[in-house]
Amino acid sequence: MKIITVKDELAGGKVAFEILSEKLAAGAKTLGLATGSTPLTLYQEIVNSDLDFSDVTSINLDEYVGLPAENEQSYVAFMRQHLFDAKPFKQNFLPDGLAQDLQVEVERYDAIIDSHPIDLQILGIGRNGHIGFNEPGTPFDMTTHVVDLAEDTIQANSRFFDSIDQVPKQAVSMGIASIMKSKTILLLAFGEQKADAVAKMVNGPVTEDLPASILQKHADVIVIADEAAASKL
Helix, strand or coil: CEEEEECCHHHHHHHHHHHHHHHHHCCCCEEEECCCCCCHHHHHHHHHCCCCCCCCEEEECEEECCCCCCCCCCHHHHHHHHHHCCCCCCEEECCCCCCCCHHHHHHHHHHHHHHCCCCEEEECCCCCCCECCECCCCCCCCCCEEEECCHHHHHHHHHHCCCHHHCCCEEEECCHHHHHCCCEEEEEECCHHHHHHHHHHHHCCCCCCCHHHHHHHCCCEEEEEECCCCCCC
């Protein structure tokens, strides 16, 4: 696990963009993408660049259950707003949170991941160590699945909604085993509130109580953390 410490998230976005550019130049064709505030500086660097993504496929980590794509808080809407509208890809895959049969959707998404091996997976990390929506206690061998979101994740997401009652309680998420199939994993962590999780991810025991700790077992993980997030390393 390679740790890169940067001054702040703006610097982190620039370093992440350099790594992404190198991977694309080396032939990467499939990117695993994340939502939330963490990757925004990276996405802005991409939008401001002259990189061409017309031959690149993206596969997103997750989507809320029950939100239509038109809802501004859906992850489809998020990705369009922050990346896809400005940088068209060859194809973009996200889970369908409105699928009539969520088990069939889970199987469909696993098949997509298997047929489009991810060259570079972008990750954030939750305050409780979750990656994607894989909450503490998620088995390491889990592939795509329907998640009941933890209370602290619902609380963290409530800032994006008018009231906590509007926050979805479930999501379809790429599983930990799915994430671990990625050739390279690039995890971004910004802010003091992530310091405990980052320290345990890097130095703690590998345990399902802290999902991100499994990344210690991956052959190619790069962590970009700002000074605050890296403060307990």
